[in-house]
Amino acid sequence: MQITVSVTPDVKLVLRLYREMLELREFELKVQELYRAAKLPGFVHLYVGEEAVAAGVSAHLTREDLVFSTHRGHGHALAKGVTGREVMAELWGKATGCSGGRGGSMHMYAPEYGFMGTNGVVGGGLPLATGAGLSAQLRKSGQVTICYFGDGAVNSGSFHESVNFGAVWNLPVVYVCENNLYATETAFWRATKNVSVASRGAAYDMPAMTVDGNDVLAVYEAADEAIARARSGGGPTLLECKTYRVVGHHEGDPGTDYRTREEVESWKKKCPLTVLRERALSAAWANVDDFEKIAHEVQAWLEDAVEFSRTSPAPDPSTVMDHVFCTEDGQ
Amino acid sequence: MITTDSKKTTYVEAGVEALREEMSRDESVFYIGQGIGPRGGNFAQTRGLWKEFGDHRLRDTGICELGATGIAIGAAMAGSRAIVDEVFLDFILEAMTQVIQQAANVHYSSDGKIKVPVVIRGAMGAVRSAGSHHSHAFYAWFAQTPGLKVVVPSTPYDVKGLLKTAIRDDGPVLFIEHKALYNTKGEIPTGEYTIPFGQARIRREGTDVTLIAVGKMVQQAVDAAEILQQEGLSVEVIDPRTIVPLDRKALSASISKTGRVAVVDEAPASCGFAAEVFAIACEDCFDDLDSPPLRICSLAAPNPFSPVLEDQMIPSVERIVSEIRRAFGA
Numbered sequence: 001m002q003i004t005v006s007v008t009p010d011v012k013l014v015l016r017l018y019r020e021m022l023e024l025r026e027f028e029l030k031v032q033e034l035y036r037a038a039k040l041p042g043f044v045h046l047y048v049g050e051e052a053v054a055a056g057v058s059a060h061l062t063r064e065d066l067v068f069s070t071h072r073g074h075g076h077a078l079a080k081g082v083t084g085r086e087v088m089a090e091l092w093g094k095a096t097g098c099s100g101g102r103g104g105s106m107h108m109y110a111p112e113y114g115f116m117g118t119n120g121v122v123g124g125g126l127p128l129a130t131g132a133g134l135s136a137q138l139r140k141s142g143q144v145t146i147c148y149f150g151d152g153a154v155n156s157g158s159f160h161e162s163v164n165f166g167a168v169w170n171l172p173v174v175y176v177c178e179n180n181l182y183a184t185e186t187a188f189w190r191a192t193k194n195v196s197v198a199s200r201g202a203a204y205d206m207p208a209m210t211v212d213g214n215d216v217l218a219v220y221e222a223a224d225e226a227i228a229r230a231r232s233g234g235g236p237t238l239l240e241c242k243t244y245r246v247v248g249h250h251e252g253d254p255g256t257d258y259r260t261r262e263e264v265e266s267w268k269k270k271c272p273l274t275v276l277r278e279r280a281l282s283a284a285w286a287n288v289d290d291f292e293k294i295a296h297e298v299q300a301w302l303e304d305a306v307e308f309s310r311t312s313p314a315p316d317p318s319t320v321m322d323h324v325f326c327t328e329d330g331q
Numbered sequence: 332m333i334t335t336d337s338k339k340t341t342y343v344e345a346g347v348e349a350l351r352e353e354m355s356r357d358e359s360v361f362y363i364g365q366g367i368g369p370r371g372g373n374f375a376q377t378r379g380l381w382k383e384f385g386d387h388r389l390r391d392t393g394i395c396e397l398g399a400t401g402i403a404i405g406a407a408m409a410g411s412r413a414i415v416d417e418v419f420l421d422f423i424l425e426a427m428t429q430v431i432q433q434a435a436n437v438h439y440s441s442d443g444k445i446k447v448p449v450v451i452r453g454a455m456g457a458v459r460s461a462g463s464h465h466s467h468a469f470y471a472w473f474a475q476t477p478g479l480k481v482v483v484p485s486t487p488y489d490v491k492g493l494l495k496t497a498i499r500d501d502g503p504v505l506f507i508e509h510k511a512l513y514n515t516k517g518e519i520p521t522g523e524y525t526i527p528f529g530q531a532r533i534r535r536e537g538t539d540v541t542l543i544a545v546g547k548m549v550q551q552a553v554d555a556a557e558i559l560q561q562e563g564l565s566v567e568v569i570d571p572r573t574i575v576p577l578d579r580k581a582l583s584a585s586i587s588k589t590g591r592v593a594v595v596d597e598a599p600a601s602c603g604f605a606a607e608v609f610a611i612a613c614e615d616c617f618d619d620l621d622s623p624p625l626r627i628c629s630l631a632a633p634n635p636f637s638p639v640l641e642d643q644m645i646p647s648v649e650r651i652v653s654e655i656r657r658a659f660g661a
Binding site for chain 1: 361432445
């Protein structure tokens with residue numbers, strides 16, 4: 001089913017979602033700048049262009065709800081409530097990062113915010129999120145688990161084995177596919193005959209929806225339905241958000257060897273921030289000053305995160321063997 | 332606390348007892364895997380538990396090792412205590428990405444914030460010509476991965492005590508039984524007990540040669556030692572019981588005492604557990620060694636089907652005796 005937003009939304013909500021998306025966007029552009037200046041080690045996969053998904057979904061979550069993310073997960077972490085300071089410091093490999101500098105971009109964990117990890121393995125989070133859903137059901141905790149993955153994961157066995165049991169056991173999980181049309185460099189249509197991810201829900205007898213992943217209000221409304229179903233014991237949903245990364249797969253990939261410049265430009269015109277801003281202005285939900293104020297606040301927030309991370313200490317090298325095992329055995 | 336009362340039980344039933352006790356004492360424990368519900372498991376390794384604990388806590392998945400293992404790990408990350416049964420250890424290969432990439436790394440990468448209390452259970456080894464897809468002995472692979480503990484019990488007593496410890500551990504534990512041992516019997520205490528990890532057991536004391544073995548090879552090592560004793564060679568048999576953590580002190584002490592060490596292993600010699608013991612012997616006991624160490628391992632071939640070939644490949648009591656006699660005999 002295709003979701004369209006029919007009602008006039010609450011202005012506060014519109015501005016809140018815009019602000020969330022702007023934080024994610026500005027954060028990633030800053031990461032790009034710092035990475036290109038060789039300040040940040042490792043590899044980064046930026047979320048630029050896909051912000052509406054994390055913003056629209058996370059708006060419904062409590063701190064106790066759980067999110068399992070992907071290799072493109074900085075936005076998922078921030079939207080779940082992990083602070084900009086902790087995410088940026090982690091990308092910098094600092095002791096003050098959310099994983100103490102042990103994880104980095106693709107292994108970033110902050111369970112104190114219900115953020116259960118980015119993941120360096122495509123499809124790696126699908127069974128984990130399903131298991132977290134099972135645990136929530138066993139413990140009767142009332143938690144909802146969000147499982148993010150891309151179109152690149154849905155042709156893997158991991159997707160099938162996970163979504164199947166989500167359905168069999170009626171687990172409180174929302175499977176959110178960020179379909180950005182490319183698995184690294186391979187177009188989705190090259191890797192599957194059926195390019196509708198949501199249609200696969202029928203194979204598992206699971207409710208499924210397709211939504212414009214660049215329209216944050218549409219994502220918000222669809223996620224509301226899916227999360228409410230999960231929370232009330234109604235079981236899982238497969239939510240396909242059609243979106244696009246307007247940057248390369250990872251920082252350093254120009255992203256134009258396998259996509260035309262025209263295609264990238266056409267998606268830039270559908271930028272989720274621009275779409276919401278123009279809609280809000282034309283419908284007079286908000287005015288230019290509202291957006292200016294948000295831009296200033298986000299800039300200050302970002303500068304603080306960068307300064308905090310830059311000046312934070314690196315981990316103590318002598319701690320390199322800490323936390324290898326969860327339980328230490330007496331010897 | 333070990334009580335003096337004991338009873339005879341089988342290796343497989345000792346595991347069932349451990350599961351029943353732990354599932355009774357801790358509501359957060361659940362069990363997941365293929366055929367572990369009404370049937371009670373291919374090896375009867377969960378017999379009777381489904382009637383007691385029901386569908387809720389015994390999650391029968393049918394065949395999907397990747398999904399079941401990842402689900403168990405995710406549930407453990409989220410606050411449950413999971414046991415996932417691969418049934419045949421061979422089939423963990425379908426799930427290796429979850430074991431190595433996720434379970435082993437999460438606690439470290441999360442700076443110690445996320446515990447992963449999951450027991451990953453599977454039966455290793457050759458039994459009755461099961462052939463090349465159901466006979467692997469690759470337990471040492473897991474010992475190569477930081478963050479995983481590896482338990483390889485050889486007796487009913489060890490199965491029960493170590494499985495209870497594994498379930499109470501806050502991190503991932505590979506619990507690797509030997510399928511040929513499931514119907515073997517031994518004494519276990521009637522009362523509650525656990526066995527700490529990292530404590531080797533001296534199965535037979537001796538003074539001339541240290542013989543180290545795990546799993547099914549332990550009893551064969553003991554049998555070989557009895558034969559060699561009649562020839563005047565006193566063999567000390569040590570079962571490390573856990574490969575990670577490894578009781579290096581106990582191994583080194585015995586090797587230094589006897590000056591001679593042999594390892595019996597159902598896995599091939601190269602880059603395996605036997606090679607690791609050699610490294611320890613060289614590092615810790617160099618000045619005490621009187622002979623080059625000896626590896627008595629399975630031949631490095633896929634497991635053959637014909638009983639004649641299978642017997643040729645895997646160390647037998649006769650082969651252990653003859654190789655020790657050749658290397659260390661008077």
